[in-house]
Amino acid sequence: MVEEQDKLLPIANVGKIMKQILPPRAKISKEAKQTMQECATEFISFVTGEASDKCHKENRKTVNGDDICWALSTLGFDNYTEAIVRYLHKYREAERERAKNQSKVTATSSNEEKAKESSSHKTSKQTTSVQQIDETSSAPSELRALKKGKSSLTNPP
Amino acid sequence: MRQAGTYSGLLSKMSGRAGTHSLPLARIKKIMKKSGDDVKMISGEAPIVFSKACELFIEELTKRSWTMTMQGKRRTLLKDDVASAVIATDIFDFLLTLVSES
Numbered sequence: 001m002v003e004e005q006d007k008l009l010p011i012a013n014v015g016k017i018m019k020q021i022l023p024p025r026a027k028i029s030k031e032a033k034q035t036m037q038e039c040a041t042e043f044i045s046f047v048t049g050e051a052s053d054k055c056h057k058e059n060r061k062t063v064n065g066d067d068i069c070w071a072l073s074t075l076g077f078d079n080y081t082e083a084i085v086r087y088l089h090k091y092r093e094a095e096r097e098r099a100k101n102q103s104k105v106t107a108t109s110s111n112e113e114k115a116k117e118s119s120s121h122k123t124s125k126q127t128t129s130v131q132q133i134d135e136t137s138s139a140p141s142e143l144r145a146l147k148k149g150k151s152s153l154t155n156p157p
Numbered sequence: 158m159r160q161a162g163t164y165s166g167l168l169s170k171m172s173g174r175a176g177t178h179s180l181p182l183a184r185i186k187k188i189m190k191k192s193g194d195d196v197k198m199i200s201g202e203a204p205i206v207f208s209k210a211c212e213l214f215i216e217e218l219t220k221r222s223w224t225m226t227m228q229g230k231r232r233t234l235l236k237d238d239v240a241s242a243v244i245a246t247d248i249f250d251f252l253l254t255l256v257s258e259s
Contacts (some may be wrong), residue, residue: 005239006184006187006188007188007191008188009180009184009185009188009211009250010180010181010184011183013179013180014215015221017212017215017216018215018219018234021215021216021220021221022219022234025232026223026226026232026233027232027233027234028233028234029233029234029236031235031236032222032234032235032236032238034236035236035239035240035256036215036239038255039218039239039243039249039252039256040211040214040215040216041188042251043193043210043211043214043251043252044185044188044189044192044207045188045189045192045213046192047210048189048192048193049193049194049196051203052192052195052196053204058172061197061198062198062199062200062212063189063196063198063199063200063203064200064202064203064237065203065205065206067203068196068203068207069206071200072210074220075248075251076247076248077206077210077213077214077248080209080210080213080214083163083209083213084206084210084213085222086183086210087205088202088205088206089160089210090208091205094230095257129179139180145216153163
């Protein structure tokens with residue numbers, strides 16, 4: 001079955017990850033990369049399905065990072081959790097630095113941008129809390145949950 | 158500067174610093190949305206969690222596949238090695254149909 005490429009993870013990224021983990025002289029066939037590409041894509045669908053079921057049962061509309069971690073653990077990938085938590089912390093740290101630097105440099109220009117953007121547009125973005133990552137500043141619940149150690153991420157089973 | 162640009166700029170900087178690989182978050186989100194009709198809203202962090210989880214998944218499946226390659230005394234990792242690794246690993250059962258189809 002030939003899948004459209006934009007429905008799969010990019011083969012270049014997948015190939016790079018594979019190459020990095022293998023010995024230097026190892027070679028990878030194109031078909032093997034394609035299979036890995038399909039497997040990784042299926043992995044996302046599989047885990048998301050589990051996470052989404054959980055949200056549905058709990059009457060929640062938004063699948064969040066905690067749900068993904070829970071699904072990973074439930075499906076037997078609990079050994080990934082530690083690395084993911086570390087990665088998330090690094091990401092948030094980098095984001096905080098970025099936000100700090102940006103607010104210093106672009107205080108004037110961001111005010112101009114806000115004036116240009118329609119207020120309803122910005123509001124709708126925040127309420128759906130889906131597309132833009134700049135909403136980590138307005139999505140503190142996951143941060144707080146992790147900091148308090150309430151989530152499954154920081155509490156070992 | 159658009160917020161999306163800020164974000165992808167941040168992520169590429171982070172990969173460079175942390176030495177991690179990033180998978181494109183927009184693509185991850187697309188795949189997540191396609192996974193089911195009831196997946197409507199996805200938090201900002203979910204694709205980020207997946208970018209790391211996918212990396213770990215690819216690493217694990219690759220390592221296991223390479224074991225098969227070595228057993229065959231080869232240096233080229235083939236599709237069949239990936240299929241063998243999937244068959245040999247319980248948590249990869251969800252991939253059995255996929256590898257037997259291709």
